[in-house]
Amino acid sequence: MSLVFDEYGNPFIVIRDQQAKERLRGIEAHRSHILAAKTISNIMKSSLGPKGMDKMMVSQDGEVLVTNDGATILENMQVDNQIAKLMVQLSKSQDDEIGDGTTGVVVLAGSLLEQAEQLIEKGIHPCRIYEGYETACKIATEHLKTISDSIEFSKDNIEPLIKTAMTCLGSKIVNRFHRQMSEIAVKAVISVADLERKDVNLENIKLEGKEGGKLEDTQLVKGIIIDKGISHPQMPKIIKDAKICLLTCPFEPPKPKTKNSIEITKAEDFKVLGEIEQKYFTDMVEKVKATGANLVICQWGFDDEANHLLLQNNLPAVRWVGGLDLEKIAMATGGRIVARFEDVSADKLGRAGLVREVGFGTTQDRYLSIEDCPNTNAVTIFVRGGNKMIVEEAKRSIHDALCVTRNLIRDNRVIYGGGSSEISCGLKISAMADDIASIEQYAVRAFADALDAIPLALAENSGLPSIESLSTVKAMQIKEKNPRLGIDCNHRDTNDMKAQHVFDTLPGKTQQFLLANQVVKMILKIDDIIKMGPGAD
Ligand code: ADP
Structure with missing residues (x-):
């Protein structure tokens, strides 16, 4: 843009390169970024859960990385689209704050947007949608508290912590030794933790790795x-x-x-x-x-x-x-x-x-x-593995387990995994939706439907008929009034996630809901995309 003056001295603005701008407005804009976000979330869907698949990323100079960790996949994916970048950021925020649940949060956000798209097509204004989502998210996070359990542990009784860390490692490359790995992770956290103040400084745990040897050779050095x-x-x-x-x-x-x-x-x-x-x-x-x-x-x-x-x-x-x-x-x-x-x-x-x-x-x-150094209580986890890729992925997985254990020390409440908490929240939200008189009711219901994406993906990834498994478990939850029933991914013949020891931390799950909702709201609020072409000021 430039300000010029005509022959009488009157100022006027010349906007150059108007044709170099691309512009999408209104429903077109919404469609376009919902599509971008959905694409990202669909890529991540198949990595969710204990039977989730890994992704292989090949960098420009041919370096290969194999991982199941949502944040790492997204971080290494080259995305051009701005909305897709928001999804990458979303996963990173979950990683920074909680350290686990990075795949789930993206799948949830994608599903919320998919539901929103249908409502927009029906003619409901985006602002009514995100207001409805806000209400539903509040109901969900409150409900999570009511279905949470607290686990008791102490320095001498670390078994409950190990069980929870095992859930988080169950979906990773290290799952053959997830008992051993989670023991190492929990012992490491306990040795640097201040249980009185519920404080853990993860900086004091160093993760070192060297290729060669076997994963079982991984050890904790004090x-x-x-x-x-x-x-x-x-x-x-x-x-x-x-x-x-x-x-x-x-x-x-x-x-x-x-x-x-x-x-x-x-x-x-x-x-x-x-x-x-x-x-x-x-x-x-x-x-x-x-x-x-x-x-x-x-x-x-x-x-x-x-x-x-x-x-x-x-x-x-x-x-x-x-x-x-x-x-x-x-x-x-x-x-x-x-x-x-x-x-x-x-x-x-x-x-x-x-x-x-x-x-x-x-x-x-x-x-x-x-x-036994005097100035530090730092410990080192020395990771071994057949090749560099495995060592790196094992390090990432152990990092997740460390984060989960730290979260539990800060707040010992857990909820049950396998999609059980999402199903239970969905049921609660649907029940509450009936009392909402305004058009927001649709959005609140849509939030409940969006939550189904997690159990659906878990079932699909485990080779189960997804819709059938979900509806069976939902019916069981209603009949037995048991919020702990989820998808039996490992075919253990029970849907009770408490019996299967599948836990997620309460702050982790709450954060997933809040962050996904936040980013969805942000995306829904954008109704105009102006792309500057090359040369445009
Ligand atoms: P994220 O990166 O989001 O943590 P994961 O691939 O670790 O993704 O999958 C986590 C999801 O898998 C959670 O919803 C958790 O409840 C579920 N999950 C983990 N282990 C099991 C299991 N053994 N049975 C059923 N669900 C499980």
Whole structure:
């Protein structure tokens, strides 16, 4: 746009490139973005639940990622459409706040929009629709509270937490070992949690992974781990009550910095030189030992001769440790990193209850685990798996389990999964809809119908006849007045999700409803899309 003046000095605005703008208005706009949102939600639908499928994402440079996690799928999908981007954001918000339920929230939002589309076609104004949705969402979240159960747990009784984390891992690649994985996740959270204050800092749980080995080899280390081993195979592999000297300077006799040449004419001179160097190095070792250190962790390398001398002098060492790792160790052990060898002293040593090198059977792989550090209660989950894709997906799944456990510590209320809570909320909303006299009644009912998308998708993904399963369970819920009945995805011959130990957290489910409703409202409020063409201001 530009402001110009005519010959009489009157201003007028020239709008350039009007033709470069694309514009969709009213019902066309609604149709277009509902379609975009539905497309995204349809992609996600088949990933929902314990029998959900995984997606393989191939990046532009050919890197492959296999995942079942909604947020990860969407994050890696290249979407151009703005509305589709909103759905990606939706899943991310659920991930940030709750950490689980990222697929469900998108499926729900897609279904709400699908219902809204039908109402718009009937001529109901979008604003009446989202007002109705708002009412229904309120009913649903209130109802969730009434059907929730609280689970009791303590530091010594973590079984209920493990069961809940297992539900969340049941749909992931790790499900063959989901008992073991959820035990690891729950133990990790418990060890960093403050149960009195109901507070968990997940930053204190590090997730590290290395390909090789099996998923069962995944383990919880009560400390930090470094991807390095002790420098000599004959040095002790377990150091109790470790006092660690952290060096960023080379641990070897100094080399002349400028170019000097030493001329050696006799064999004796060469021997003498060798002895002087050796003495220099043994003095260095003595100096470190004199501070009381029983382990040296060094950012630099030292050659094989130095390594041998360290072994002879009983000073285990680790070499080539990265700068970041060294800082991590320093923080955890309370040590100070020494940059000049002259500064080595007793007060700069880091402490740890136990340092050990852990190897993996016959492979060369090993890592150093530094446990019982004074300055941190950080723990590390060390994930193993056949290849990088599996390790990465296992890390994502464990992250979900960690989040679920953290949520339970903050709020110990759970609701039952398998679509049971959605069916129960749907029934409640439908019953309440009859009392609403205005046109909103349609929207409220539509919300109830939209909730069916979750049990329908769960049934479909498990190879069950979806509509038939849903109507059977619905009828059973009404007849038995039991809100715990859901879709029997694992064919266990019972629809009672309490008996199957399928739990979702109450805050997680509530958040799913609220976020989905919020984004749907936002999308329904847009009735004009103006796309600037290239060159338009
Ligand atoms: P999200 O990313 O949304 O958590 P999931 O793929 O983990 O998606 O699926 C979660 C849904 O699957 C929840 O609605 C949960 O109740 C349901 N679910 C999980 N395990 C079972 C099970 N064993 N039987 C029935 N439903 C299950």
